[in-house]
Amino acid sequence: MATGRLPKTDLGLENTDVKCDSRGFIEVRDQLPTPVSGTWAIGDCNGKGAFTRTPYNHFEIVMENLLEHENYRLSGRISAYAVCTDPPLARIGITETEVRTTDRPVLFGHERNEASGAGKDKGETQGFMKILIDAKSKEISGCAILGTGGDEAIHCILDVMNANKPCATLQRAVHIHPTLSEPIPTMLGNFETSMLTQTVSEAQLSLLQRLTDSRAETDQLFSILAPNVLYSRPIPERHRVVFYVGHLEAFDWNLLRKHLGIDPFNPSYDRLFAFGIDPVDGNLPSDQPSDWPVMPDVEAYRNRVRDLLDSALASTTETNELTQLLNITIEHRLMHAETLEYMFHQLPYDSKQSTPTATMMAAQGVEPEMVEIPAGAAILGLPRKPDLFGWDNEFESHTVTVPGFQIDKYKVTNAQFQKFVDDNGYQRRELWSDADWEWKTKAKISHPVFWVHTAAGFRYRGMFCETHLSMHAPVYTSYAEACAYSRWAGKQLPTEAQWIRSAQGAQPPGQARILWDPPPVGLDKEFASDYGVEGLLGTGWEWTSTPFAAFPGFRITPAYPGYSAPFFDGRHFVMKGGSTRTAASMLRISFRNWFQPHYQYVYAGFRCVTR
Secondary structure: OOOOOOOOOOOOHHHOOOOEOOOOOEOOOOOOEOOOOOOEOOOHHHOOOOOOHHHHHHHHHHHHHHHHOOOOOHHHOOOEEEEOOOOOEEEEEOOHHHHHOOOOOEEEEEEEHHHOHHHHHHOOOOOEEEEEEEOOOOEEEEEEEEOOOHHHHHHHHHHHHHOOOEOHHHHOOOOOOOOOOOOHHHHHHOHHHOEEOOOOOHHHHHHHHHHHHHHHHHHHHHHHEOHHHOOOOOOOOOOOHHHHHHHHHHHHHHHHHHHHOOOOOOHHHHHHOOOOOOOOOOOOOOOOHHHOOOHHHHHHHHHHHHHHHHHHHOOOOOOHHHHHHHHHHHHHHHHHHHHHHHHHHOOOHHHEOOOOOOOOOOOOOOOOOEEEEOOEEEEEOOOOOOOOOOOHHHOOOEEEEEOOEEEEOOOOEHHHHHHHHHOOHHHOHHHOOHHHHHHHHHHOOOOOOOEEEEOOEEEEEOOOOEEEOOOOOEOOOOHHHHHHHHHHOOOEOOOHHHHHHHOOOOOOOOOOOOOOOOOOOOOOHHHOOOOOOOOOOOOOEEEEEEEOOOOOOOOOOOOOOOOOHHHOOOOOEEEEOOOOOOOHHHOOOOOOEEEOOOOOOOOEEOOOEEO
16 A cells, blocks of 8 residues: 655755755645745645645645735645545545544434445445534535545535535435435435534544454455355354354444443344354254345344444443443454454365465474473463453462473474374374363364375465465464373473463564464564563464363453353363464453364464473
């Protein structure tokens, strides 16, 4: 994406009294004269806009002031631009964020592009329109349109703004059918129901933006799939994909609706999409595609939920409870983004529409080694503070003493795990517990689920294509497979306390490195722990030997009582660290993930310890 251009100011200005600002742009006043009499600066050299139409408008300002003696100024021009994405984004005037930093009463209206006749005809209904109206003058203050043709349709609003006419001028217009601008009068007729006020703080604005961003992320994930697979079940232990289209919104709705004082409009969908599943003892779901609503109805439910929540949140006063609820909705959605990703990973390649280029990093030839961790304290969990968000199982912070141990510096790699496979590790009964052996034998498992067995050897099941198996990348396995390997190696999986002790001082690599496939080990020296252990955060979840259980002082979160407690059953094991697809907010040492021992599909590896 082009985000700007350097100013063209290498004009010998050092020999004149013309000055440039700190960014290199020529300093001009409102009518574009420089401080030097008789000199004007137009175009991208003045930082007041670039590209064809804007510099030409500079020429018009200078010409009319010089020749026509008109009082034509930059400040009289309405800000307008378009970002040439697909679909394009067009914006004019002020933004919601700018309004909320003032005491200016502004009304808010919005309409989804599904109401556009042209969008329906073309099958391009993604996007929305938003408009801001001055509550006193009823003149339009700003507008944004995201959608195909939005960079054209927005000009009818720009013309009304330039004419200083009230929004009723446009509201009463009868637009041609079918066109993208057709819903604009409808949008203008609905704005009375919602007024933006100063009740939304900067902190809450940031949370609302994160909610918007997380929705965009999950929407993009669903767009990867061909429509005919939305009713498929990529993983036997999980719901069909259609469930998640509705669940992400139903969760937000069920969590926020009562707090915001909104009445239900589809209670049956609120219940249908309320809860995911985590079957035990092989009790897999048996529902059929015909048991689920058709996709247009699910999408209509999703859109209605978003509209109602967004309208209410735009004018709701910030409270500690609302901040907690918003953090829950955001992280819950981002958790499911990763769930969707590893689910989609198991779908056939022709089921996925996007085929981005491979992002696997160059292999690093590091040798396995172990790091000595001295005996000492490990701080588990988070302290309870009003401004600190965490899930119920992360509390209460407590300190445990951990005896000295050794831990792998790097995660176990595919190369190391292949030695276990080649040594008949999957066929050696002594390496497996009774339950794990029964599971492995019944399911005929002989290698990790991310490996593909071919006549020429093992290959890697990538997200969008099959690739070579990187010997230097960490292996992804179930807990049962990790335990069998650790026994074969004469080691053990670390406890949660050992993992935290060895992770002291570790840092996540940040959002700049989001990969579909695991990066090779040995790339994280700058993010290593104080003891030199590498790849602890954001390179793959790590199994621990600790059963998922409550910390001392655990309290159920009243808004989400079913998040942790139902899984304190001795059948789930703690995972730490996060994968390359884990959201940055959850790449924290205290975060606890958990799964059953036979679940193979998570982006999870492991490292071993000796005591």
